[in-house]
Amino acid sequence: MKIEKINKDNIKEYIRDMGIDITYVDEKQLINNTFGVKKDNKFLFGFVSLSEEGLISITFGDNKIDDVIVKECVNFLNNNLAFDGRLSILVNEDNLINIMDDLYKVKMISVFKGIIDSDSIPTKERFADIDMKSIKYFYSKNDIVCNLYAQNIQDENIITKLDDFFDNNNYSLVEFIIIPDxxxxxxxxxxxxxxxxYIVDYE
Structure with missing residues (x-):
């Protein structure tokens, strides 16, 4: 396997090999952020380094995968990316999540209710006062993001009241980041x- 930065010279090849629908993809964004990994001279998967050190997002596109392929690819990343400590991998493809669940430890989960609008990014900070707790969340015109994991909140009564609070404010999308439990x-x-x-230990 080898890593290639996606650029104007290989972007068409990457889109073709990954089976990406260009209707929903910004080629400029791919060129700015994406690395592709080739096996047998074909792009097998891609990854993006995210803002948090040691955190990447991976995608296999429409390529067929199983646990053997995924583990081989993750081990390759572990051996070739110069991160200190553990590698964290963010996944939002259902078939890949099903495989990763059996291979690696889940650190946190993002859950949502409502309609996802990629153009709306919650950046304004507010606090909700629930049962003597001041819980931080971020909002935009229609969307809410609340990181319960970072605030060490897992009490079901508090979460229920927080959910009701957001529902009563008629947001079109509510997203929570939670512990797996x-x-x-x-x-x-x-x-x-x-x-x-997911947390991936070095082997």
Missing amino acids: SFKFMEELGYKCYSKR
Whole structure:
């Protein structure tokens, strides 16, 4: 395997090999942020280094994968990316999540309820006062993001009241970042998995 930075010379090859629908993809964004990994002279998967050190997002596009292929690719990244400590991988493709769940430890999960609008990014900070706790969240005109993981909140009563609070404010999308143990309860509240972050130990 070898890593290639996606640029104007190989972008068409990357899109073709990965089976990417260019209707929903900004080629300039791919060129700015994406690295592709080739095996047998074909792009097998791609990754993006995110703002947090040691955190990457990976995608296999439409390529067929199984646990053997995924583990081989993740081990390759572990051996070739110069991160200190553990590598964290963010995944939002359902088939890849199903495989990664059996291979690696889930650190946190992003769940959502409502309509996802990629053009709306919550950046304004507010606090919700729930049961003597001041809980931080970020909002835009229609969207909410609340990181319960970072605030060490897993009490189901508090989460239920927070969910009601956001529902009463008529936001079109509510997203929570939670610990894995809270996932089943969030499903009962009507939330779906958007992405999972995995911890990968060096072998």
